[in-house]
Amino acid sequence: MGNLATNQKLDIFPTLTLKNDGQVGQSSYVHKKGKHSHIDDAKPKRKSESERLEIKYRTKKKLVNLLNAVGESKTAESMALCGARFDVLTCGQHIVAQTPNHRCNVRYCVLCANRRANKYQKKYLPFASAFLKFTVDELGRIVKRRTKITPCLLTLTQVKIKGEKLKDSRERVLSSFRNFIRHDFFDDYFDGGLFTVDNTTSDDGNHLHLHIVVFRKKFIDADLLKEEWAKVSEGAENLNIKRIEDVGTLEDGLRETIKYVSKPLDIENFEREHLLELLEIKGKRMIDTFGEFRKFCQIYKPEEKPEEEPKKEKQKLEEGNYCYHCNDDSVLFHVRMSAKQKIDFYRQIEARGSPPTQNQ
Numbered sequence: 105m106g107n108l109a110t111n112q113k114l115d116i117f118p119t120l121t122l123k124n125d126g127q128v129g130q131s132s133y134v135h136k137k138g139k140h141s142h143i144d145d146a147k148p149k150r151k152s153e154s155e156r157l158e159i160k161y162r163t164k165k166k167l168v169n170l171l172n173a174v175g176e177s178k179t180a181e182s183m184a185l186c187g188a189r190f191d192v193l194t195c196g197q198h199i200v201a202q203t204p205n206h207r208c209n210v211r212y213c214v215l216c217a218n219r220r221a222n223k224y225q226k227k228y229l230p231f232a233s234a235f236l237k238f239t240v241d242e243l244g245r246i247v248k249r250r251t252k253i254t255p256c257l258l259t260l261t262q263v264k265i266k267g268e269k270l271k272d273s274r275e276r277v278l279s280s281f282r283n284f285i286r287h288d289f290f291d292d293y294f295d296g297g298l299f300t301v302d303n304t305t306s307d308d309g310n311h312l313h314l315h316i317v318v319f320r321k322k323f324i325d326a327d328l329l330k331e332e333w334a335k336v337s338e339g340a341e342n343l344n345i346k347r348i349e350d351v352g353t354l355e356d357g358l359r360e361t362i363k364y365v366s367k368p369l370d371i372e373n374f375e376r377e378h379l380l381e382l383l384e385i386k387g388k389r390m391i392d393t394f395g396e397f398r399k400f401c402q403i404y405k406p407e408e409k410p411e412e413e414p415k416k417e418k419q420k421l422e423e424g425n426y427c428y429h430c431n432d433d434s435v436l437f438h439v440r441m442s443a444k445q446k447i448d449f450y451r452q453i454e455a456r457g458s459p460p461t462q463n464q
């Protein structure tokens with residue numbers, strides 16, 4: 105089969121449509137799915153990449169309009185440009201890499217969300233891993249731990265107050281939390297941790313909770329912990345604690361907590377007043393450390409590991425190299441695409457079976 109030559113790149117869309125027809129068996133991926141993949145399509149399944157992207161861009165559009173409506177035209181402008189165009193590295197059948205023209209880094213931008221979560225994950229994972237083995241002594245020195253600590257996931261919710269503003273609700277839950285961790289009993293059982301603030305909006309108003317990775321020194325009964333939380337939170341009854349090792353690795357546990365810094369907005373119900381509430385807490389932290397773990401993060405210097413793997417990957421990610429998804433000798437080349445073109449491209453790839461892709 106003929107590969108798309110570099111000089112054909114401007115014709116990528118018509119060419120892709122042609123390639124879509126009958127020549128798909130060359131992709132290593134498609135071999136696995138075979139030609140019966142349409143049978144799977146009848147079942148309800150998770151959204152495809154193109155569907156997810158469509159929703160994200162619809163959300164972005166709504167946010168841009170709302171931002172303009174409330175006079176935040178600078179933010180609106182930056183968000184409008186965010187992920188509007190891409191430089192895509194492709195063999196014509198797969199997307200191997202993609203670079204957006206612009207990232208707005210607005211906290212509630214749906215296109216920047218994954219990137220934001222990944223940034224925190226990368227930042228805190230080395231500290232959390234090291235904290236299992238080391239700690240800080242009274243003189244501020246990093247020392248080996250003598251006893252085992254158990255990282256746990258803790259969720260704290262608060263009593264709902266109808267009509268309470270996001271800003272007030274956030275301050276209330278954080279103030280309860282500060283009192284909670286200031287208690288002597290807390291230090292007896294825990295060595296600090298990391299938390300994110302999460303909001304679920306319903307008709308009743310805002311409902312904030314804290315998702316926490318907490319390092320447990322000593323077993324504590326959940327009911328006892330619940331009682332202590334109720335004392336400082338005007339009687340909140342919901343508390344959940346579980347060991348991270350029961351749900352996965354430390355990395356999984358951290359991600360489970362950090363994902364709330366980039367939880368997708370419930371855009372169907374997201375209106376002007378919600379945006380105004382978000383703007384009120386602009387610049388406030390959504391993630392923070394506390395207790396011994398906080399001290400540790402300030403002192404400990406993670407080792408810089410030479411990263412072998414990504415380098416190898418990088419060699420492949422150049423124009424003119426072979427596509428590693430293809431079994432044939434398809435060559436990679438760059439194409440400029442608008443967001444809409446990229447979504448169409450995904451849809452074409454998905455029509456041949458869901459693709460291995462490289463996001464952002």
Ligand SMILES: [Zn+2]
Nearest residue numbers: 186208213216
């Ligand atoms: Zn963005």
Ligand SMILES: [Zn+2]
Nearest residue numbers: 195198427430
């Ligand atoms: Zn390929």
